[in-house]
Amino acid sequence: MELPEPPWRTPRRKPRQQLSRQAIVDAALAILDAEGLDAVSMRRVAQALNTGPASLYAHVSSKEELCELLLERVLSQVRVPTPDPARWREQLKELCKRQVGALVEHPGIARIALDTLIPATEHSFVLAEAMLGLMRAGGVPDRLVAIGFDVLSLYCTAFAVEVNAVRSGEVSPEQLRERGEQMGRYVAALPPNRFPALLAMGHLLGEGDGEQRFDAALDLIIGGLANQDRT
Amino acid sequence: MELPEPPWRTPRRKPRQQLSRQAIVDAALAILDAEGLDAVSMRRVAQALNTGPASLYAHVSSKEELCELLLERVLSQVRVPTPDPARWREQLKELCKRQVGALVEHPGIARIALDTLIPATEHSFVLAEAMLGLMRAGGVPDRLVAIGFDVLSLYCTAFAVEVNAVRSGEVSPEQLRERGEQMGRYVAALPPNRFPALLAMGHLLGEGDGEQRFDAALDLIIGGLANQDRT
DNA sequence: TACTTGACACGAACGCCGTTCGTTTGTAGA
DNA sequence: TCTACAAACGAACGGCGTTCGTGTCAAGTA
Numbered sequence: 001m002e003l004p005e006p007p008w009r010t011p012r013r014k015p016r017q018q019l020s021r022q023a024i025v026d027a028a029l030a031i032l033d034a035e036g037l038d039a040v041s042m043r044r045v046a047q048a049l050n051t052g053p054a055s056l057y058a059h060v061s062s063k064e065e066l067c068e069l070l071l072e073r074v075l076s077q078v079r080v081p082t083p084d085p086a087r088w089r090e091q092l093k094e095l096c097k098r099q100v101g102a103l104v105e106h107p108g109i110a111r112i113a114l115d116t117l118i119p120a121t122e123h124s125f126v127l128a129e130a131m132l133g134l135m136r137a138g139g140v141p142d143r144l145v146a147i148g149f150d151v152l153s154l155y156c157t158a159f160a161v162e163v164n165a166v167r168s169g170e171v172s173p174e175q176l177r178e179r180g181e182q183m184g185r186y187v188a189a190l191p192p193n194r195f196p197a198l199l200a201m202g203h204l205l206g207e208g209d210g211e212q213r214f215d216a217a218l219d220l221i222i223g224g225l226a227n228q229d230r231t
Numbered sequence: 232m233e234l235p236e237p238p239w240r241t242p243r244r245k246p247r248q249q250l251s252r253q254a255i256v257d258a259a260l261a262i263l264d265a266e267g268l269d270a271v272s273m274r275r276v277a278q279a280l281n282t283g284p285a286s287l288y289a290h291v292s293s294k295e296e297l298c299e300l301l302l303e304r305v306l307s308q309v310r311v312p313t314p315d316p317a318r319w320r321e322q323l324k325e326l327c328k329r330q331v332g333a334l335v336e337h338p339g340i341a342r343i344a345l346d347t348l349i350p351a352t353e354h355s356f357v358l359a360e361a362m363l364g365l366m367r368a369g370g371v372p373d374r375l376v377a378i379g380f381d382v383l384s385l386y387c388t389a390f391a392v393e394v395n396a397v398r399s400g401e402v403s404p405e406q407l408r409e410r411g412e413q414m415g416r417y418v419a420a421l422p423p424n425r426f427p428a429l430l431a432m433g434h435l436l437g438e439g440d441g442e443q444r445f446d447a448a449l450d451l452i453i454g455g456l457a458n459q460d461r462t
Numbered sequence: 463t464a465c466t467t468g469a470c471a472c473g474a475a476c477g478c479c480g481t482t483c484g485t486t487t488g489t490a491g492a
Numbered sequence: 493t494c495t496a497c498a499a500a501c502g503a504a505c506g507g508c509g510t511t512c513g514t515g516t517c518a519a520g521t522a
Contacts, residue, residue: 016500058499114392125426132428146435147447158389161345197363204377216378224455247471286471
């Protein structure tokens with residue numbers, strides 16, 4: 001017959017839980033997807049892993065590094081095309097859409113991408129290589145390729161940031177439409193002598209969904225690339 | 232003959248300091264310019280005004296509102312041109328440069344601009360009107376004007392964010408160049424079979440200062456606008 | 463003049479953050 | 493068995509935005 005444990009005995013500690021960098025990134029990505037970027041704190045991630053925030057620092061040097069790992073994880077999902085010189089424009093456009101699609105799929109990642117000044121991860125290089133390769137395959141002069149790369153990579157990231165911002169508010173589609181209407185009424189009530197163009201174009205500025213607007217923006221930029229390479 | 236003040240008496244309180252929204256924005260802008268965006272906390276601003284953070288909330292509803300006021304203050308400094316149809320391209324380019332210049336002059340404001348999804352302040356409207364007006368004066372079709380406005384406004388903001396990020400590090404120009412060289416060596420050591428375009432173009436990607444790159448980017452985008460309006 | 467009311471200023475505290483520091487635990491090698 | 497090192501962990505540091513309750517001030521009214 002066993003006696004009760006005497007109260008002066010130290011209770012047995014739980015066995016230590018093993019962590020890994022991959023487990024941490026997995027947990028952070030799940031939280032990002034479910035709750036957004038602001039919820040991805042070291043405490044929140046540690047909580048999801050049933051440990052304390054200090055334990056994470058054995059595997060990632062800082063929260064900043066954790067965010068870079070998240071970005072790399074997301075960029076690794078973007079498939080890059082094999083350049084076909086006859087279709088470089090469509091392929092370049094498709095690559096941009098895939099990149100933005102991946103960023104948008106994980107709210108907040110675009111913000112991390114913008115915060116990461118010069119990405120130096122495998123997949124950021126893979127994407128850069130693909131983008132550069134497509135423009136070169138299309139015969140764009142190298143000097144213009146460099147500019148096109150600057151513009152497209154920054155614009156795609158910023159566009160994804162914008163899309164994420166639209167979607168991150170705790171507002172229903174109903175409230176979002178109401179705000180749009182309020183803005184429309186506000187613009188319509190601006191003084192016509194000061195804002196004639198806004199008044200004339202107000203209906204066009206909010207037109208189309210994000211995908212159409214991005215499509216048109218890419219046509220503009222890539223069109224500039226294609227036309228300038230004839231000069 | 233006066234006796235010493237008895238110690239049980241409540242010491243006389245300092246007279247209340249009057250605050251105003253303008254004083255708060257002034258203080259915040261001064262801190263932003265001197266110490267960067269991360270230093271602009273309610274506590275830091277309140278400290279600069281010799282008060283406590285709770286006092287600020289009588290004048291601004293949140294830190295977010297304070298940031299919007301900062302942005303509006305900065306945008307109010309951008310002069311807008313009167314449209315001249317013969318020179319709309321140069322004028323549009325100059326307007327973009329002025330906008331980015333103002334954002335860059337105050338580190339962190341560009342981040343606020345990107346965080347402010349749909350700016351609804353007087354000067355954001357003034358700038359929008361100017362940008363739209365220039366493109367329309369140049370005969371760009373309205374549908375394309377809307378796209379151009381989308382692209383240019385977002386790209387300018389993102390570019391300013393990028394410039395601010397380059398300058399925000401606590402690194403000397405010497406260290407910055409060293410990092411650039413490290414990155415150059417890293418890229419040069421990438422496997423040539425996987426990254427032929429990066430290797431061929433590495434020298435072009437970091438070439439030129441921010442102003443030249445922005446200049447070229449604007450040429451590309453505005454060139455796209457001008458050429459597409461012929462189709 | 464005294465009182466009332468509402469706006470403003472302020473201190474304390476809440477709940478959160480990233481990170482460090484010192485301690486404990488577990489594992490591999492000698 | 494002992495040693496050394498890496499990993500896990502708890503407590504705490506210094507910071508954040510904001511709220512709540514209290515006190516003060518100024519203007520208006522009786």
